[in-house]
Amino acid sequence: MPSVARTSLPQPDPAPHVALIEDDPVMGQSVADWLAVEGYRTSWFRTGGEAVRALSRVAPDAVICDIRLPDMSGEEVHRALALPCGQAPVLFVTGHGDIAQAVRLMQAGAADYMTKPFDIEALLRRLEALLASRWQRSDGSLLGEAPAILAVERVLRRVAPIDSTVLLTGPSGSGKEVAARLLHGEGPRARLPFVATNCAALPAELLESQIFGHERGAFTGAAARHEGLAEQAGSGTLFLDEVAELPAPLQAKLLRLLQERVFRRLGGERDLPFRARVVAATNADLDARVAEGRFREDLFFRLAVIRVALPALRERREDVMPLARRFLGEFADGFARPLRGFTTLAEDALMAHDFPGNVRELRNRVERAAALAEGELVTAADLFPERASPGRADAPVPTLADARDAAERRAIAAALAATSGDVTRAAEWLQVSRSTLFEKLRRLGLRGEGG
Incomplete structure (x- = not known):
């Protein structure tokens, strides 16, 4: 097995950097050699003070530390490394007599501990698990890392460049607006406006004015012309959240907006062109609402050209x-x-x-x-x-x-x-x-x- 210099600090490299703090020369050399074989960049320190001084200059990706060192206790090392090592997980190695101290260290933020004697393969598996969520080559995912949400993100990126209407479904709080912004940001409209409204947040008369705008004098209090979101969106994206809550009259007006690509301000006398892409979202079962007659079937088909379901957390x-x-x-x-x-x-x-x-x-x-x-x-x-x-x-x-x-x-x-x-x-x-x-x-x- 290769020999590892115990105080060398690694140069920049794509492999994870593991700091090993162990005063036992036999165990330290064995663990350091195994880490090197597994492809880790390894720095081996025999004392806590030596490690603290070196790691204040180069933070590792993980730390393996004996709980008993000649100059410092495990708790002292943990406190000293807290700031320079940031969120790097610390795995402590301890004898049975120090388990209480190891538990205290975990309560203080240490990642894990193992008791001696331990199997080196078990140590390596534990280290891999600690590093897995931190040391990955990112594919630029924005919504998450789980396979279920990565599949959603792949679909969104595929349809971002086209103009088809997208319906995002999923439970409340699952990230539908974040997904809508991803759609907007990854497409050719990214530099154009993204405007959004919650269809359940306003009474019908105010919601109609917010989406379509109104002319001066259209209703009591309408002292000036107001451009609605359909107009403000320009050639960008109009995001309609909780679209299932639209009252029937507004469903008809939204259908006209999507079919004919025109709209009319409240109190207006002429049609205005609509150029934006529409992305809608709901946490309701729209299929059931259509079957119950509570949501227009023709509007549903216009909205659900591309349907994307976001999973619950x-x-x-x-x-x-x-x-x-x-x-x-x-x-x-x-x-x-x-x-x-x-x-x-x-x-x-x-x-x-x-x-x-x-x-x-x-x-x-x-x-x-x-x-x-x-x-x-x-x-x-x-x-x-x-x-x-x-x-x-x-x-x-x-x-x-x-x-x-x-x-x-x-x-x-x-x-x-x-x-x-x-x-x-x-x-x-x-x-x-x-x-x-x-x-x-x-x-x-x-x-x-x-x-």
Whole structure:
């Protein structure tokens, strides 16, 4: 096996950089050699102080650290590396006598720990899982990383250059407006206006004026001409959210807009040309509403030329932590807060939650947590204050069954992310049978592709 210089810092390279902090020369050399064989760039340090000094200049992608070092404890190393190493996961290696300290470290934000003696293959699998969600070659995806949402994004990018009307369906908070903006931004209209309205947010008379505009004197209070969204959109995109809530008279006017590509301001006497692309969205079952006579069938067919369904967040749990980290980074910057990430219990709580409010709920919870968190790490209590017990630093504390499920969910999600949802390859990586992985996917509410 190759020999690894224990203090060399790597040059820029596409492979992940792992910092190994281990004072035992035999174990340190063995782990460093295995990491090199597996393709990692490795820096080996024999003392905590040596590691802290070096890693303040070059942050690694992950850290493997002995919990007992000649100059520092694991907790001291963790605190010292917190700022320079950012969100790099830290995996601690400990003897059975130090498990209590390892648990405290995980509550403080460490990623995981293993007890000695350990199997090197198990260590490598653990490291791969920790890096899987962080170290991927991005394909530029905007909506998420799960196979289900990547399939949606591929469809949106394919239809972005054409002018066909698109109907986005999916539960409330699943990201339909974000998908509409992706459609607009990836097409030839990207530099033109994107205007949006929620058809359920206004009474019918105000909604008609908002979409089609009105002439001066069209109704009481109409003191001046008003250009509606259909006019403001120009040759850009008109996005109609919750389109199922349109009252019958407005359904007829929208049908004319789509069929004849003209509209008339409220109180107006002449038709105006309509040049924008229409993207509509709903969380309702439009097929059922058509069958019940509550939505015009001819309008439905005009809107649903291309129909794209967005999955609920519970159907793509692989996206929970990547989205949560993305949102936390946005809010940490926006609020000028020194937030580095989530505690392990916070990640467990996020992965165990069903998110009935979908991505919108996740974003709102992270925003509130970013605003109110007292430390540099967001806790479960910050994310779910309604479940917190008074006096507990990181409530709610999961049961052992919940903790096991959350750990399995994280590992499986990481394997699926790294294999683009291929269940067969993910099962090989996790060293379980394909049938066992399918059963766990079903029980944990995860999804993959057959492969």
